[in-house]
Amino acid sequence: xxxxxxxxxxxxxxxxxxxxxxxxxxxxxxxxxxxxxxxxxxxxxxxxxxxxxxxxxxxxxxxxxxxxxxxxxxxxxxxxxxxxxxxxxxxxxxxxxxxxxxxxxxxxxxxxxxxxxxxxxxxxxxxxxxxxxxxxxxxxxxxx
Numbered sequence: 851x852x853x854x855x856x857x858x859x860x861x862x863x864x865x866x867x868x869x870x871x872x873x874x875x876x877x878x879x880x881x882x883x884x885x886x887x888x889x890x891x892x893x894x895x896x897x898x899x900x901x902x903x904x905x906x907x908x909x910x911x912x913x914x915x916x917x918x919x920x921x922x923x924x925x926x927x928x929x930x931x932x933x934x935x936x937x938x939x940x941x942x943x944x945x946x947x948x949x950x951x952x953x954x955x956x957x958x959x960x961x962x963x964x965x966x967x968x969x970x971x972x973x974x975x976x977x978x979x980x981x982x983x984x985x986x987x988x989x990x991x992x993x994x
Contacts, residue, residue, distance in 0.1 A: 884941040887931045893924045898955035900989045902966050907973035911993045
């Protein structure tokens, strides 16, 4: 457990210093909103769906290291697209964007037969994602 915590702290330190930021490969114009950056909105929806599942289902927990790395990848995508740390933080903290992500996560869960507030359906959906080794399944794991 100590090794995992040290690794998480190391990754967080690299992220804070910008050592994980990727250089911009092209001079494409930046999208009008961070939500338009390829993969960012879908990634945020998966994170929200995973949070809903892990909070409602006692047999499933977050795979924290994978989650941190996944979030850093999303942040790097926005940074490479030209958004500053302050713009990214403002986007993530924006109540309207949070509501948009929550609504999309609810739709994503519904497509898998799960509903926010219904632990039985959420546990079933989470277990299926873990078993199928989907992106969300890799962000979750069976509770120890």
